[in-house]
Amino acid sequence: MPKTFTEYLERKLIYDLSGGKCHICNQPVSFDEFEKEHVFPKSLGGSNSPVTNIRAAHQFCNSQKSDDLTQSQPPDALYFMEFAQKLGLVN
């Protein structure tokens, strides 16, 4: 559970932007249980912005994902592509 009101607001924002679903498997996830998941991994230059780069995920899905970009679901795939292009990973 969130420790502070600010953290609560951030979780609420991320949860709402995720439509109450895990962005990896696209199944519903509860507000109390979801983990904050970097859509584009921080290790590859992804931002810490809850608006653009953090979505809700099940703990299980998050632990399975690691930095494998191929497991992203639409509409986040488009966001991935933009980032990949910026980094020169794809044309």
Ligand SMILES: [Zn+2]
């Ligand atoms: Zn999931």
